[in-house]
Amino acid sequence: MDAEIIAVGSELLTPQHSDTNSLFLTERLNNLGILVRFKTIVGDSKEDLATVFRAALARSPLIVLTGGLGPTEDDLTRDVVAEVLGRRLHEVAELRQRIQDRFARLGRPMPENNLRQAQVPEGGEWLENRNGTAPGIWIEHKGNIVVLLPGPPRELEPLFDATCAPRLERVASGARIRTRIYKVVGLPESEVDQLIAPLYRPYQNPATTILASLGTIEVHLRARAATEPEAEARLAELGDKIELALGDHVYSTKGESLEEVVGMYLVMRQKTVAVAESCTGGLLAERLTRISGSSIYFLGGIVCYSNELKIRCAGVPADLIDAHGAVSKPVAQALAEGVRARTAASIGVGITGIAGPTGGSKDKPVGLVFVALADERGTQIREFHFPGSRDRVRHWATQMALEMVRRRIRD
Amino acid sequence: MDAEIIAVGSELLTPQHSDTNSLFLTERLNNLGILVRFKTIVGDSKEDLATVFRAALARSPLIVLTGGLGPTEDDLTRDVVAEVLGRRLHEVAELRQRIQDRFARLGRPMPENNLRQAQVPEGGEWLENRNGTAPGIWIEHKGNIVVLLPGPPRELEPLFDATCAPRLERVASGARIRTRIYKVVGLPESEVDQLIAPLYRPYQNPATTILASLGTIEVHLRARAATEPEAEARLAELGDKIELALGDHVYSTKGESLEEVVGMYLVMRQKTVAVAESCTGGLLAERLTRISGSSIYFLGGIVCYSNELKIRCAGVPADLIDAHGAVSKPVAQALAEGVRARTAASIGVGITGIAGPTGGSKDKPVGLVFVALADERGTQIREFHFPGSRDRVRHWATQMALEMVRRRIRD
Numbered sequence: 001m002d003a004e005i006i007a008v009g010s011e012l013l014t015p016q017h018s019d020t021n022s023l024f025l026t027e028r029l030n031n032l033g034i035l036v037r038f039k040t041i042v043g044d045s046k047e048d049l050a051t052v053f054r055a056a057l058a059r060s061p062l063i064v065l066t067g068g069l070g071p072t073e074d075d076l077t078r079d080v081v082a083e084v085l086g087r088r089l090h091e092v093a094e095l096r097q098r099i100q101d102r103f104a105r106l107g108r109p110m111p112e113n114n115l116r117q118a119q120v121p122e123g124g125e126w127l128e129n130r131n132g133t134a135p136g137i138w139i140e141h142k143g144n145i146v147v148l149l150p151g152p153p154r155e156l157e158p159l160f161d162a163t164c165a166p167r168l169e170r171v172a173s174g175a176r177i178r179t180r181i182y183k184v185v186g187l188p189e190s191e192v193d194q195l196i197a198p199l200y201r202p203y204q205n206p207a208t209t210i211l212a213s214l215g216t217i218e219v220h221l222r223a224r225a226a227t228e229p230e231a232e233a234r235l236a237e238l239g240d241k242i243e244l245a246l247g248d249h250v251y252s253t254k255g256e257s258l259e260e261v262v263g264m265y266l267v268m269r270q271k272t273v274a275v276a277e278s279c280t281g282g283l284l285a286e287r288l289t290r291i292s293g294s295s296i297y298f299l300g301g302i303v304c305y306s307n308e309l310k311i312r313c314a315g316v317p318a319d320l321i322d323a324h325g326a327v328s329k330p331v332a333q334a335l336a337e338g339v340r341a342r343t344a345a346s347i348g349v350g351i352t353g354i355a356g357p358t359g360g361s362k363d364k365p366v367g368l369v370f371v372a373l374a375d376e377r378g379t380q381i382r383e384f385h386f387p388g389s390r391d392r393v394r395h396w397a398t399q400m401a402l403e404m405v406r407r408r409i410r411d
Numbered sequence: 412m413d414a415e416i417i418a419v420g421s422e423l424l425t426p427q428h429s430d431t432n433s434l435f436l437t438e439r440l441n442n443l444g445i446l447v448r449f450k451t452i453v454g455d456s457k458e459d460l461a462t463v464f465r466a467a468l469a470r471s472p473l474i475v476l477t478g479g480l481g482p483t484e485d486d487l488t489r490d491v492v493a494e495v496l497g498r499r500l501h502e503v504a505e506l507r508q509r510i511q512d513r514f515a516r517l518g519r520p521m522p523e524n525n526l527r528q529a530q531v532p533e534g535g536e537w538l539e540n541r542n543g544t545a546p547g548i549w550i551e552h553k554g555n556i557v558v559l560l561p562g563p564p565r566e567l568e569p570l571f572d573a574t575c576a577p578r579l580e581r582v583a584s585g586a587r588i589r590t591r592i593y594k595v596v597g598l599p600e601s602e603v604d605q606l607i608a609p610l611y612r613p614y615q616n617p618a619t620t621i622l623a624s625l626g627t628i629e630v631h632l633r634a635r636a637a638t639e640p641e642a643e644a645r646l647a648e649l650g651d652k653i654e655l656a657l658g659d660h661v662y663s664t665k666g667e668s669l670e671e672v673v674g675m676y677l678v679m680r681q682k683t684v685a686v687a688e689s690c691t692g693g694l695l696a697e698r699l700t701r702i703s704g705s706s707i708y709f710l711g712g713i714v715c716y717s718n719e720l721k722i723r724c725a726g727v728p729a730d731l732i733d734a735h736g737a738v739s740k741p742v743a744q745a746l747a748e749g750v751r752a753r754t755a756a757s758i759g760v761g762i763t764g765i766a767g768p769t770g771g772s773k774d775k776p777v778g779l780v781f782v783a784l785a786d787e788r789g790t791q792i793r794e795f796h797f798p799g800s801r802d803r804v805r806h807w808a809t810q811m812a813l814e815m816v817r818r819r820i821r822d
Contacts, residue, residue, distance in 0.1 A: 010620045011631060013447045014590070015438035016666075017622075018429055027426035036424045037459055039452040044620065048448055055466050072604045072621055073612070111601045131799070152623070154799060179426075211427055220427055275714075281700025282693030285714040289692025292768055292801055294716075301714035302724065303686075303696040309711035309754060313724055343720060357703055390703055 001172055002037045003029050004060035006052055008068035008077050009151060010043035021066045021149075021156055028160060032168050033175035033224075034062065044074040053084050057144055062168075067151030069134035071114040077148055078137070082121035085141050089119040092126060099133050127163035131155045136163060145171065175224055178231035180206075180239050182219040183252040185403050192217045192246065199241045206238055214392060215399030216258070219246075251406060258402045259287045265409045266297035271346040273405065274299040276314040276339035278326065279353040279369060281305065284398040299343040304335070314338040314350075325364065327352050329381050332370035340374045347408065348374040349401050353384075355393045369397045373404045380404065412583055413448045414440050415471035417463055419479035419488050420562060421454035432477045432560075432567055439571060443579050444586035444635070445473060455485040464495050468555055473579075478562030480545035482525040488559055489548070493532040496552050500530040503537060510544050538574040542566045547574060556582065586635050589642035591617075591650050593630040594663040596814050603628045603657065610652045617649050625803065626810030627669070630657075662817060669813045670698045676820045677708035682757035684816065685710040687725040687750035689737065690764040690780060692716065695809040710754040715746070725749040725761075736775070738763050740792050743781035751785045758819065759785040760812050764795075766804045780808045784815045791815065 005026070007019035019041055026036045038060060042052045049068070056063045068077030082089050095118035103110035117134045120126050127136030132155040137148040147164055149156045184192055189212040196219065200208035206223040219242060223234035243250055251261050266273060275284050285301030288294055304310040307326055311318050315338035316331055324330045332350045340348025353369030360366035367388070372381040382404065386396040416437070418430040430452055437447045449471060453463045460479070467474045479488030493500045506529035514521035528545045531537050538547030543566040548559040558575055560567045595603055600623040607630065611619035617634035630653060634645035654661055662672050677684060686695050696712030699705055715721040718737055722729050726749035727742055735741045743761045751759025764780030771777035776796070783792040793815065797807040 009622075010618065010633075011622045011629075013437065013450065014631070014633075015434050015441065018431065018434060020429065023426050023429060026424065030426065037454065037456075038463065039424065041450040043448065045448075051470060052449065059462055070623075071601050073608060074620060108599075111605045113604070114601060154803065209422065209425070209427065218427070220425075222425070280697075281705075281709075282696030282712055282714065285693030286691075286697045289714070289716065290802070290805075292766075294692070295770075298692075298716050300716045300720035300724070301693055301712075303693065303700070303712035303714070305700065305706050305709050305711045306754070312753065313711070313713065342723065343717070355703075359706075391701070 001034055001061050003034050003062040003064060004038040004040065004056045005036060006056060006063065006065045007039070007041045008044065008049060008065060010045075010074070012041045012067075013043050019066075021151065021153060024153065024157055025064055025066070025160065028165060029168070030177040030179070030222075032165065032172045033177055034168065034172055044068060044076055046076055046080055049076060049080045050084050053080060057084070061143065062145045062147070064147045064149065066149045066156060069117065069148060069150045071111065071117055071133070073113070075116070078116070078119060078121070081137075081139070081146060081148060085121060085139065085146070087121040087123055087139075089121055091115070091118050092120050095120070095126060095135060102133055127159060129155050129159050130162075131158060136160075138164070138167060175226060176228045176231045177222060177224050178228065178235055179223075180221045180235045180253065181255050182239070182242060182246060182250050183256075183258070184217040184219065184246055184249045185215065185251050185258060185399065187217060187246075187249050189217050192219065195245050196242050199245060200238060203238050206234055208238070214395045248407075248410075251403075257290075258399060258406065260291055262402050262406050262409075263288070263291045263294055263297065265406060267293075269409050271409055272297050272299050273347045273349065274339045274343035274345035275301040275349040275351070275401075276304060276310075276335035277301065277349075277351040278304055278310070278335070279355040280351050280394050280397050281355075283394050284349065284351060284401055287398055287402070299345045302339055310335065313342075315342060327354055327364050327368060327370065329370050329372075329383065332372035333374070333379050333381050336372035336374040336379055346375055347405060349405065350374070351397055351401055353393070353397060355390045355397075357390060367393050369393065371397065371401045371404060373401075373408055375408060380408070412472050413446050414473040414475060415449040415451065415467045416447060417467060417474065417476045418450070418452045419455065419460060419476060421456075421485070423452045423478075424454050430477075432562065432564060435564065435568055436475055436477070436571065439576060440579075441588045441590075443576065443583045444588055445579065445583055446588060446635070455479060455487055457487050457491055460487060460491045461495050464491060468495070472554065473556045473558070475558045475560065477560045477567060480528065480559060480561045482522065482528055482544070484524070486527070489527070489530060489532070492548075492550070492557060492559060496532060496550065496557070498532040498534055498550075500532055502526070502529045503531050506531070506537060506546060513544055538570060540566050540570050541573075542569060547571075549575070549578060585637055587637070587639045587642045589634050589639060589646055591632045591646045591664065592666050593632075593650070593653060593657065593661050594667075594669070595628040595630065595657055595660045596626060596662055596669060596810065598628060598657070598660050600628050603630065606656050607653050610656060611649060614649050617645055619649075625806045659818075659821075662814070668701075669810060669817070671702055673813050673817050673820075674699070674702045674705055674708065676817060680820050682820055683708050683710050684758045684760065685750045685754035685756035686712040686760040686762070686812075687715060687721075687746035688712065688760075688762040689715055689721070689746070690766040691762050691805050691808050691812075692766075694805050695760065695762060695812055698809055698813065710756045713750055721746065724753075726753060738765055738775050738779060738781065740781050740783075740794065743783035744785070744790050744792055747783035747785040747790055757786055758816060760816065761785070762808055762812055764804070764808060766801045766808075768801055778804050780804065782808065782812045782815060784812075784819055786819060791819070
């Protein structure tokens with residue numbers, strides 16, 4: 001069974017927004033053996049949505065519409081789908097009650113237009129949305145399955161997993177798609193490709209894609225087979241060779257982020273970490289604490305933008321800054337050692353650099369970053385020159401800092 | 412003249428890739444007064460592309476296809492467009508010569524299939540690609556304009572600007588599109604809509620869209636007119652009413668983020684800020700320092716995950732934590748006042764809370780966050796209960812902290 005995804009919303013036709021729900025949906029549909037053949041994006045226009053939906057009905061057995069289920073006047077998906085399918089909308093008492101209860105719990109008056117979300121096309125089933133007032137809707141119509149989902153990802157994603165996935169599992173053809181993702185740090189894309197192209201080239205199935213993102217190269221394998229174990233076996237056959245070729249540059253094989261992997265190592269080795277950052281402005285602490293449970297190993301951070309704070313809170317000697325400048329190897333070292341000493345952490349990390357776009361000089365250009373790592377074995381300091389925007393420099397700096405921590409505790 | 416963008420490529424139908432060329436194209440087309448009404452994404456399949464292209468011909472005067480112009484067998488756009496339009500492909504001698512020259516310069520033998528890129532549908536014009544071997548193609552066909560562009564952004568973007576934009580300028584109706592974005596904090600989406608629906612409902616032009624994202628509601632107005640000043644006048648007529656209705660909940664009218672607006676206020680008032688954060692783990696410092704030039708007003712931050720750091724670095728009295736717990740009003744207050752005193756900042760912000768998903772209790776559930784703001788007028792403390800995931804709680808907490816700073820310095 002092939003699928004088409006229709007994303008509804010005028011904001012998705014502006015230069016600022018793109019449809020990201022379809023990435024989540026594609027992943028989930030693929031896992032069920034369903035291939036996405038078309039994606040369409042259309043604005044909040046009755047006529048345009050009707051045109052697009054009619055075309056989808058003619059070519060796609062499964063149609064998933066996202067967005068346009070909100071309470072406002074420009075939320076039209078429910079109405080247009082009902083009209084094109086020739087089904088009347090009727091109010092579901094239970095939905096009305098749920099919406100009223102929700103507002104009562106929040107202690108707020110319910111605007112009348114919220115009740116539009118209690119309406120479902122005749123013959124359609126509503127799907128419980130635990131994170132919002134717009135339910136999903138499931139309609140089987142003359143050989144098509146039509147699914148309506150709310151636009152916000154935090155509503156759509158759990159709703160899909162809880163209600164749509166099991167329903168689709170029952171009707172899907174049975175072919176299974178499985179993927180494996182190797183995340184690599186410290187090698188450029190072309191080198192990754194050179195290493196593994198001779199390995200993946202003989203295989204059509206799994207299909208291999210190499211994807212470069214900020215500070216990480218991802219190698220995606222995607223296998224199709226009649227059963228899950230068969231798809232997994234195909235993945236393993238090629239994947240194990242690729243993993244061997246990439247060696248310890250692979251930091252994750254299950255989709256984990258670098259900060260997640262570092263966290264797991266820290267827990268395993270019963271180590272703690274503290275950070276003192278300048279140009280990354282808290283991003284390293286923020287990445288480390290994205291992980292639930294990070295309070296076990298993350299003791300704290302100091303964001304010392306001003307020299308005063310470097311001196312007072314991270315214990316950097318003032319004459320060191322005078323002698324070498326705030327962006328220098330000795331200051332990076334002092335930050336790492338200072339924050340380690342003050343927090344009694346196993347590992348201290350210090351970052352100082354120039355994120356740009358301003359503040360660079362001939363000697364110390366934008367993109368220059370020093371990262372230091374201090375532990376009981378001593379202090380390691382690395383100098384980096386990152387290209388690109390402020391965002392990119394900051395992200396790369398934290399990526400390499402995390403990679404230094406990963407390698408240190410893994411050894 | 413309305414447009415449709417068709418992105419061709421099977422990789423765009425995987426969970427890993429989304430079409431980003433259309434964002435660039437939409438921006439450029441809007442500047443020419445051309446509205447994008449549909450975006451379609453289709454794989455490297457002759458049949459599927461033909462289906463999609465036929466539908467586009469029927470509904471869209473301008474069709475821009477991207478991708479599928481490469482030299483390999485699965486690059487089908489040229490062939491399918493020629494076939495659907497009933498035009499034969501013919502080889503252009505100049506293009507053949509260019510491709511051969513290019514390979515000669517690189518000192519590589521030219522694979523025969525590269526010559527497919529020298530083919531152009533009869534009656535079509537080719538558009539020079541200075542950064543690759545695939546030329547663009549421009550075809551005027553029975554009232555439709557069809558443009559084929561190469562997929563790689565570094566080829567597509569300069570090619571579009573150099574060759575398509577001037578051609579489109581000549582044929583475009585002359586209408587201009589201008590947008591205005593109001594960003595609102597502190598009001599739920601339905602309340603925003605209730606406040607402004609009576610204002611925008613009478614207007615077809617500008618068109619109004621309401622968009623809820625994490626901690627911000629955006630109201631987008633989009634006006635079309637024959638001239639830019641006329642479009643701006645239309646925006647102003649409705650926009651000013653909307654701005655008045657939403658009052659000081661509007662924090663930005665030019666697309667700025669909340670941290671950008673706060674930064675501008677701080678510079679204007681010559682104030683400085685320092686933060687001591689617990690559950691947000693550095694996110695508040697990170698958001699403040701995203702802004703280039705933030706070192707003028709951001710003095711630093713302390714990420715005090717452990718109680719020791721709250722005591723040692725932010726000066727929170729130990730008995731306060733014992734008496735009230737780390738997540739409490741008095742500790743939030745002590746964090747804000749402590750970090751302000753230690754850094755001599757005009758404003759100190761303290762955040763403590765439970766981001767979850769674990770660590771909650773009956774008295775202090777996940778999502779409970781205290782935010783304190785200390786300045787020379789005293790300390791304000793607010794208690795929040797944020798729903799949702801760890802990510803959301805952390806984002807919301809920093810959003811409300813920034814909003815408290817904005818209101819304090821604006822007054």
